Amino acid sequence: MIRTILLLAVASLFIFAGCGGKATVEVDDNPVEAEVVEQVPVVPEIVVEEEIVPDYAAMAPIELGIDDVFFEFDSYTLSEEAMAVLEASSGIFKNYGNFMFVIEGHCDERGTVEYNLALGEKRSIAVRDYLISLGVDSTKLRITSYGEERPFASGSDESAWSLNRRVHFARP
């Protein structure tokens, strides 16, 4: 698109320059040429080849500015930091009030599969309830839990575990 505009601009400059030259330097004794000059449009037409408008409906929550929140081991209590993150995100949830969001609870690999699925859900419920208390439309929020089954970071140390104990936002 930019390229098209540039080409048009350069072309029109050249034409205007030519036109101006004729007006000042040479005496017009050729009416045919003058007619041709008059046919060039004064305001160049802009051809839009491609237009990009962000498709917010297809964007992941993180791209909309909604950050994940993190938890302590075997805990589904929201930390002050997590609450601050959710407060910052609550406005975005409201801005995109017609979109559905999935609140996914995740756990680190420690502990059992079944209990971790329940723990992950407790985390997603805690986040959902806090967002509702901040005025987010409850009908646009859905919860689910993946327990320890879909880790974000691999590895068996605290650096990986702390990344995996989270609530992640997704689109249905």
Place this chain on the structure above:
Amino acid sequence: MRQLLTLFLIIVSMSVSAQSTEVTLGTEKEAWAKIDILVKPLEVVSGGEKSQQHAEFVEAIIADDFRFSGLFNVITDTAKQDTSAVSFAIEGFLEGRLPGTAVTKAEEAPLLTLKLVTWPEQLLIFSKRYRPTSDKLRTTAHHFSNEVITYLTMEPSICMTRVAFTRGSSDRRDLYCVDYDGANLKRLTANRTLNLFPAWSPDGSQLAFMSYREGQQGNYLLDTATGRVRVFSETVGSNLGPSWHPDGQEIIVSLSKTGQHEIYRLNMAGRILRRLTISPAIEVSPEWSPTGNDVVFTSDRSGSPQLYIMGADGSGRHRLTFEGRYNDSAAWSPSGDNIVYACRENDLTQIVMIKATGEDRQVLTDRSWRNCEDPRWAPDGRHIVFASDKSGVFKLYVMDVLERSVRQLTFGGEPDTTPDWSH
């Protein structure tokens, strides 16, 4: 002669059952005196080399069945092994060739005769005649072992049982099943999502399991004969831990449709019959007792996950475990005496066995096993299957809880978890 044999068998049976009453779990490693049994090479009457291979295949399966039962010393070589204590022998013969997999009709199949005889007298106790098609050879061998073990020990045999489990990682976990001896691996689902917690119906005709569909957990039933899957219960929130009532007419689950995880009894149409818990705590992993009178489950109402027992109507709730900060995944032994579960201590999960009365807690694994999870009982009440990441990836292992001996059940690089042993 026949009377003499009958008398002999009665004496043997009595001595076997007398031994079984002496067994006290874990107090003595060799509390059970094993029966010495000789597995003789099968005689190949006709069929040539191919038949010889098949005969050896059958012998090997039968010998493994006796070994894996934990109840026998298997003698296969009379020249090298001590036969002085041998009182029974397996013998038999194979007539006719098994031409690869071409034989599918029973009338074309070879004749396989297997016999249980006394040793060294070689008096016939019973014999079975089979006409196994090629694909039935393995099952036929297991069938005979099953008959012999049940007859000689009067204990339930596990020769015909299977283990269902979940294989894969992240978003792709499919249900698989494998024979109890590790053979005959089969994949049961291929739906590109997470499938967990397979649970055999008491008659083995169905597997209940949890699966994610469009991000939502639901409980499903898989028909083991046809492979067809149907939705069993799909409510908002968790649908965890389907466990069958011993009568096969009910399933117990943990649902979080109220926003809290609670234990519910569902009928086979997926309708709620009864809610058994009311608490803001996490209540998961329900398992029926073998009588169907009680339920063991996990609750974190004390601040950490612990095991509790309650009646089938939710009454008489009491705490079972007091040691360990993290206990889950309880399974009730077929006799009702013992419960195995996963206990997390010092950052590793281990398998623990405890009496249903809460006494006699024993840790069955050690730290060399790294994390051990999801223990489930075999119907013989002697073996458990569990998942361990000892090798770096979770694989399934079978433990004889009396001897504490372990054999690896599944192999390969993908994680295997949440096993369940068929009944």
